[in-house]
Amino acid sequence: MAAPTARREKTRQRLLVAALDVFAEEGFGRSTVEQVCERAGYTRGAFYSNFSSLDELFLAMWEERSSQLITGLRAALAEVPDATPDQALRAALRAIPVDDAWYRVTAEFTAHALRTPGLRRVMAAREQAIQDTILPVVVAALGRAGRRVTDAAALGQALVAVHDGTSVQVLLEPDSDTARLRREELFQHVLESYSTPVNTPISTPVSTPITEEP
Amino acid sequence: MAAPTARREKTRQRLLVAALDVFAEEGFGRSTVEQVCERAGYTRGAFYSNFSSLDELFLAMWEERSSQLITGLRAALAEVPDATPDQALRAALRAIPVDDAWYRVTAEFTAHALRTPGLRRVMAAREQAIQDTILPVVVAALGRAGRRVTDAAALGQALVAVHDGTSVQVLLEPDSDTARLRREELFQHVLESYSTPVNTPISTPVSTPITEEP
DNA sequence: CGTATCGGATACGTTCATGTATCGAAAGGG
DNA sequence: CCCTTTCGATACATGAACGTATCCGATACG
Incomplete structure (x- = not known):
């Protein structure tokens, strides 16, 4: 048994x-x-x-699949330990390609999770796991490039949001790849916005200065 | 008849x-x-x-609802013609609140659209309409704040992506509002990243890792 | 008013998915 | 090699949703 x-x-x-x-x-x-x-x-x-039930299968499938993605991502990032931020970014995007089928399933799972209290936590935890996987690598890469991350948690959230938000756009225009290019551009802007050069002692915060400590 | x-x-x-x-x-x-x-x-x-069919109803409902949102957004932005970028941002976020129910429906509609060729175009068009609504206002507001937008289309895409991507995060943690704060923070970073101060004659091109401006 | 048309309700028959209960075959253990 | 247990297949009963076809009340119109 x-x-x-x-x-x-x-x-x-x-x-x-x-x-x-x-x-x-x-x-x-x-x-x-x-x-x-x-x-x-x-x-x-x-x-x-x-x-x-189908619900149970859905959850099991989604959990397995998404943790496979995280594992793959971790492995891909481990292969380029000395990458520049740009290289790290590309490696990550290669490990988590914008997959049509998977996106559809994820979108529906998200909707499903938002209406099923128990699943909310599951999703939130998964999102946290993704951030925990990316962050150390990104922070290290930025450090090597002479930049210090001000608020790591915020950066993590921003990166995930950008990934999610741009995925649809890329999928919506499969023929042209301007969306894909703009996506990378946006990622780089975010990496820059959430870090400051270590040389420059004068940190110029954005409009609303948010340098918090949890 | x-x-x-x-x-x-x-x-x-x-x-x-x-x-x-x-x-x-x-x-x-x-x-x-x-x-x-x-x-x-x-x-x-x-x-x-x-x-x-239910499909037809779904489409009709989504189109009506989303064009109502755009109309409301347009009206809200028209009410603050001399807003700073920050004010414009807040006005927009107030007009398009992160609504649980609507988000769920939209997520499913997106998935549905991605698997139904005809609907892809509908979605893409709607996304374009949103960008066309926001952009002039945002560009004007930034202009008033002494900033020129380099690539408007890219900015529009970025703003929409950020909105979509951060919405889930906000909905996933309904109790705390750190996600909501970080969301605004990210919006502001994006506004800054895609514009340059008119004073500074040195225009720093977008993509590759560069130093921060002001 | 009376009448014709329109819009929604009712009443079918049909299909399809569900979950359970039972059966037979394939592993594994002595 | 048999016997037991486990796992998946088959059979069955039930319920739910569908789409149509028909009917009746309301509304517009002469």
Whole structure:
């Protein structure tokens, strides 16, 4: 009973993979248990033996997938330990590409999470994990470039926001890549805005000076 | 026949209003025609007499709602013609509050649009309209503050991205408002990054890592 | 007023997804 | 090698949502 027997694990895995595809194509709300099973090559019996509801599968799939992304991101960043901010940025963007299918699923999951109190925390935690993964690398890279980050937490939040916000724009115009270029531009502006050169002792804060300490 | 008779218009309107509520609560995919009708105080007969599918209703509702938002935004900005960038920003954020229900619906609509080719264009057009509404005001305000915008289109895209990206973060932590503060902070950084003081003759080009200006 | 048309309600039949309960086959253990 | 347990397939009953076709009341119009 304690052993998740290889077979079981495999079908579970195939169901999770199938779920992403189906949800991306049909939308979560419009997806059915049978569609997922069919795509995975099973019948509903297998499903109900592994999950109790589509909701549960959705959560499991999203958690697995997003933690895979974080892992990949961490690995990619670890490969360029001495990167400049620009290089680090590019490495990160390469590790987390703007994927159409994944974006759709994430958008729906977000909506779902916002209306399901328990899931809010899950999402918030995931977002925090992303920031915790990026920040040390970004701060270090900026440091190497002679810049000190003033408010790391704020920078982390800003980077995630920029990623999320620009992803749609990039996906909305698949043919042209001006959106993609502007996206990188924006990232660089943010990196600059949230850091100051160590040489310059005169720190000129923006309009509202916010240098807080939690 | 050409006249949409007052009665018809009223029920159509009530259906649209009900739709937003239902979609926000249940999610679009999980919503049914009957739920919408029930909330609006009609039966399915009324629905099929006005719309041919939930998809059609969804689109109609989203278009109406979002153009209302743009109208409101335009009006709010028109009321403060001599605003500083900071004032203009606050006026805009007041006109487009971060609304939980509307965000959920928008998120799902985005996902839906990304998987429905025809809707992509609709969304893209709407995004463009938003930028066209904001930009002149923002550019003017920055001008009054002695700043010239270098690349207006890029700024518009950035502002929208920041709005979208930070909205989730604000909604994810409803109790604390640090996210909300950081959101404004980020907006201000962006306004600064995409403009340069007219005094300074040395124009520092955008992309590559550069020093901060003023 | 009377009448014709329009708009929404009611009443179908049908399809489809769900969840459970049961059965058979594949692993694993002695 | 058999026996037990586990896992997924099959069968079934139920309920829900759909779309249509029809009917009736309200509204505009002569």
